[in-house]
Amino acid sequence: MSDETKTCSTDSGTEPTAARLHLPMWILVALLTLLYLGGIYFDHHSGWFDKQVYSPYSNAAMLESYQPKSGAAAALAAGRKSYEAVCGTCHGNDGLGKPGQAPQLAGSEWVNTKGHNRLAHIPLAGVSGPMQVAGKDWNMSMAAMGAALSDADLANVLTYIRGSWGNKAGEVTADDIKGIRSGMGGRPQMMTHDMLMAMPE
Numbered sequence: 639m640s641d642e643t644k645t646c647s648t649d650s651g652t653e654p655t656a657a658r659l660h661l662p663m664w665i666l667v668a669l670l671t672l673l674y675l676g677g678i679y680f681d682h683h684s685g686w687f688d689k690q691v692y693s694p695y696s697n698a699a700m701l702e703s704y705q706p707k708s709g710a711a712a713a714l715a716a717g718r719k720s721y722e723a724v725c726g727t728c729h730g731n732d733g734l735g736k737p738g739q740a741p742q743l744a745g746s747e748w749v750n751t752k753g754h755n756r757l758a759h760i761p762l763a764g765v766s767g768p769m770q771v772a773g774k775d776w777n778m779s780m781a782a783m784g785a786a787l788s789d790a791d792l793a794n795v796l797t798y799i800r801g802s803w804g805n806k807a808g809e810v811t812a813d814d815i816k817g818i819r820s821g822m823g824g825r826p827q828m829m830t831h832d833m834l835m836a837m838p839e
């Protein structure tokens with residue numbers, strides 16, 4: 639026998655054996671409980687990765703950079719805001735009017751005009767007395783609801799009502815309103831159907 643074999647045989651007694659590491663039961667239970675609670679938390683807070691919850695914007699500045707700043711989209715957005723604040727209570731946010739309160743603007747021949755002179759006179763001076771709107775008879779009165787709005791605000795409102803709810807008339811600019819307003823003088827008389835029809839469209 640060589641020395642080598644001897645060494646081997648002496649060592650064989652201390653060779654490591656495969657043994658099972660006993661994971662304490664309470665750790666296992668704790669881990670499973672955490673996993674379970676995590677699942678519930680995820681269920682309640684994740685929105686299931688819905689696009690509306692996980693928006694593609696990483697901060698407010700980025701979101702803002704996507705908002706329309708100028709042009710037609712901005713005019714429509716601003717016009718809608720003012721319209722819903724000033725006109726929508728009577729004419730409805732859907733432009734369909736309200737029985738006994740105000741006629742519809744959707745499909746109205748007063749809104750869908752080629753020019754905007756006649757239309758602008760309505761909110762700037764008010765209108766009262768009998769008038770037909772989309773085949774229906776009205777005989778009420780509307781104060782000069784747009785007189786307190788700035789040129790730009792009223793222009794946006796008119797652009798909005800001319801381009802919404804199926805209406806397809808052209809945009810109105812702040813300069814248009816400025817010109818019409820100054821042509822009307824300080825305290826304009828309230829419009830009637832006949833007065834409106836007598837002026838250029």
Ligand code: HEC
Nearest residue numbers: 725728740741742746748766767776777778779780783784
């Ligand atoms: C207090 C309710 C009320 C508010 C607010 C109001 N209107 Fe009117 N509007 C009326 C009534 C009522 C008439 C019909 C008047 C008549 O019978 O002579 C009318 C008529 C009109 C007409 C002509 C008819 C039609 O439906 O097309 C236009 C255009 C119009 N309004 C635009 C506006 C705009 C723009 C605003 C906001 C700046 C506004 N109105 C705010 C009550 C209102």
